Amino acid sequence: MKNMRSIALIFALLVTGCVSTSQPIPPGSLTQFRDTLVGLNTKSMQALTFEYEWNYRNFKDRIKADNQSDPTPLTLRFCSGNYDWRWDDCDSNPSEMPVFNVIAQSRVELKNINQAMIDYAHFMILLNSANEGSKANLDAAAKKVGDATKSISTRFGLSLDEAKFGAFSTIGVAVVQQLLSKKQRTGMAAVMTDFQPGVNSFADLGSRAMAISATGIKKEYQDETGILARAIATETDGAKRLQKIEKLLELNEQASSQLDSLRILNAAYDALPNAHAELISALQSGQYASMQELVGYIEMIGEIHQTFQNADPN
């Protein structure tokens, strides 16, 4: 009978160190977080493309207006790396580089950090659902525990009713699941804590990229509309004047809608640290809920242990 008590004690010890068998964070919250990051990645790439296109268009217009005969400044230079290119001498002052060239590089960097954050969200989804994925193994392990317990009880000639046996087998399932769940939750809490400063920096970089891009769009808009506004002021032909005004209105619409998009993206980046903090509180509130579940298990174990004691033939 001492063995039975020891087994019950092992179960009790395992369960007291464990938490909920459900996924630590509501799965929908994590997929929502990941989808936000995927959306931000796509839209922020588009946003930097707006600025790139404005600058590239104005750059080409200036080259055409210069009408220079020396073609050397017009050829691309491949200074380093497999994919790097620049529209300038390799040893020229970086601050003199065409802006679109720098935007192209920023786009690569932003894509990299966006992707790193999406990978992080994928990882959390995987970690969050790790128990579900390995449920077959768990069930097999739990069945072994239940069968062994039943077999041991039979050998000792204990007559426990089926309901109690059923409950004991359930505890076996719960023990192995909760053993993993504790690891899962501890791991998730540690990973999220590790990533919190990264999420803050990412949000800061993302929102700053949008702000930098907004200054670019305003500047490029001025480049293009400065010439156009002057042409409108000096145009004597009414029809041509109207055509130019239409062009100006079109550019106004383009710039204002792009700035609005950047403002929305900026706000989305700013909101990310809070969204991440909400995921952490979901994890914490899950721990609180599982405490009640845990108390339930301990009571059940106590009850079954008492049944064993009462049934002790010695």
Place this chain on the structure above:
Amino acid sequence: MTQDEKLELVNFLIFLRGKLQSLAIKLLLIGEDPAKVDQAEKKLAKRIDQLRVNIMQNWQGDAKQLMGELRQSNQKAQRYLRELKDAQDRAGKLGEILGLIDKGLGALAKLLPV
């Protein structure tokens, strides 16, 4: 100068440039030569571009640093997945241990029938 201050400055220079562009057009409309204003506006536009490039390059430096930090965090995260896998193995072992206890008790039962 911080990145935020640089952003604030570039926004202010853009605002000033808009003022210069409007002034040049007003001079044109009243028949005055806007050449000097145009010259100042072009200089300002060049400064704005230089500042934009500078801000973006600083941003790229910060982005590279963050990528390094994220890689480190990711390595730690992978360790937790490995630990979880170890725990799964342990859960399987628990069943095996209980099976062995069962066998041991069975042997004991043969020696000392209840």
